[in-house]
Amino acid sequence: MNEKMDTLAKKFIKKQIENNKERYTVRLWYKKWAFYVNGNKLANVNKNAIYEYLYGVETLQYWENHHDEPMNLPSNSVDWEPARIALNRLSIGLRRFFWKFSSGHIGNRHMLCHRNEIETPECLLCDHHEERSSHVLQCKNVKTRLHCENLVKTKLATILEEQKTEPNLQRAIIRIICKVRRGDNINPNDYLRDHGLRDAIREQEENLKWYHFMMGRWSPKWRTVQERYLTSIKSKRSSLRWCTAIIHKLMLIVWDIWQYRNQLVFADDGQLQVEERNRINILINQEFIIGGEHLLEEDQFLFEDFDLDSLLRSDAETKKNWIARMNAARHAIDLPEEAQPTEEETGMTQLTFDHFGWTDT
Numbered sequence: 001m002n003e004k005m006d007t008l009a010k011k012f013i014k015k016q017i018e019n020n021k022e023r024y025t026v027r028l029w030y031k032k033w034a035f036y037v038n039g040n041k042l043a044n045v046n047k048n049a050i051y052e053y054l055y056g057v058e059t060l061q062y063w064e065n066h067h068d069e070p071m072n073l074p075s076n077s078v079d080w081e082p083a084r085i086a087l088n089r090l091s092i093g094l095r096r097f098f099w100k101f102s103s104g105h106i107g108n109r110h111m112l113c114h115r116n117e118i119e120t121p122e123c124l125l126c127d128h129h130e131e132r133s134s135h136v137l138q139c140k141n142v143k144t145r146l147h148c149e150n151l152v153k154t155k156l157a158t159i160l161e162e163q164k165t166e167p168n169l170q171r172a173i174i175r176i177i178c179k180v181r182r183g184d185n186i187n188p189n190d191y192l193r194d195h196g197l198r199d200a201i202r203e204q205e206e207n208l209k210w211y212h213f214m215m216g217r218w219s220p221k222w223r224t225v226q227e228r229y230l231t232s233i234k235s236k237r238s239s240l241r242w243c244t245a246i247i248h249k250l251m252l253i254v255w256d257i258w259q260y261r262n263q264l265v266f267a268d269d270g271q272l273q274v275e276e277r278n279r280i281n282i283l284i285n286q287e288f289i290i291g292g293e294h295l296l297e298e299d300q301f302l303f304e305d306f307d308l309d310s311l312l313r314s315d316a317e318t319k320k321n322w323i324a325r326m327n328a329a330r331h332a333i334d335l336p337e338e339a340q341p342t343e344e345e346t347g348m349t350q351l352t353f354d355h356f357g358w359t360d361t
C-alpha cells in the first residue's frame with residue numbers, strides 16, 4: 001500500500017514538473033500551523049517564546065535605563081540563569097513581591113507619591129529625600145542597617161558555608177555587602193586575585209553595581225570564581241547550583257528587609273490603634289457615669305442590655321456602634337417634643353470616629 005502511494009505521488013510530481021506547474025505544500029485540515037516571528041519559525045503558540053521574539057530585546061533595553069541605579073553594561077551581560085531559577089524557587093506570593101519590588105511598583109514612598117497618595121517621597125526612617133526600592137536596601141536608619149547586617153552575617157553566612165563557597169569569596173561577599181550597606185566605597189584592589197575574585201568584584205562595582213547584586217543580577221564572573229575553586233578541589237558540585245542557592249537567599253533577605261521597613265514605618269499606626277482603643281473605652285466609661293435616667297423609653301435598652309464590663313471586653317465594632325447609638329439617644333432628648341425622631345431615624349444617625357474624634361456624617 002505504501003509503495004503504491006509512493007509511486008503515485010512521485011508520478012504526480014514528475015508530471016507537474018514536466019508541465020512546469022508551480023508546486024506548493026498543501027496544508028491539510030488537521031495539520032498544525034507553523035508561523036514565523038521575525039524570521040524565527042515557531043511550531044506552536046507559546047506566549048513566552050512569542051513575547052521574547054517580539055519584545056525581548058526592547059524589554060532588556062528598557063530595563064537597562066529604568067532601574068534606580070542604571071547598569072553600565074547591556075542587560076544581556078547579566079548571568080540571568082541562576083537568578084531565574086532562584087526566583088522560581090520562591091513561593092508565588094514572594095515572587096509577586098520580588099517582581100513588584102525590583103521594578104519599583106511597590107508601596108515605597110516614591111511610588112505612593114507618584115500615585116498622589118502622599119505628598120512627599122521622603123524616607124520616613126532617615127532624612128533621605130526620596131525612598132525608592134534601592135534606598136530601602138541602603139537606608140541610613142541605624143536599626144535597618146543593623147537588621148540587614150545581622151541577616152548577612154547569620155543567614156547569608158550560613159548558606160555560603162553550606163554551599164562550600166571558596167573561602168576568600170565567602171569573606172568578600174559578606175564584607176562587601178556590609179560595606180555597601182554602610183555607604184562605604186568598594187575598592188577591588190583590596191581583594192585577592194585568586195580564581196578571578198578581583199575581576200568579579202571589579203565588574204560588579206564598575207558595571208552592574210551592588211544594588212543589582214542584592215537583586216540577583218550578578219556578573220557571570222562570580223560563577224567562574226566558584227567554578228575554578230571547585231575544579232581545584234576536584235569537587236563535582238555545580239557552580240550554577242551554588243549561584244542559585246546564594247541568590248535565592250539574597251532574595252529572601254530583601255523580603256526580610258522590606259518587612260522590617262514596613263514594621264518600622266507602620267509602627268506609628270500601631271500606636272494610633274492603641275490610642276483609638278483607649279479613647280473609645282474612655283467614651284464608654286463616661287457614658288456609664290452619666291447614666292441613662294434621662295434617656296427616652298426606647299433608648300433605655302442601651303443600659304439594660306449592656307453592662308460596662310462586657311462592653312469594654314467586646315470588639316471595636318460593637319463598641320463603636322454602641323457609642324454611635326448612644327450619641328443618637330442623647331441627641332434625641334435635646335430635640336423639641338414635636339420634632340422627636342422616630343426610632344428608625346435615630347438609628348440612622350451615624351457618627352464616625354476618625355483621628356479628630358467623633359464626627360457626624
Ligand SMILES: [Zn+2]
Binds near residue numbers: 126
Ligand atoms: Zn531612609
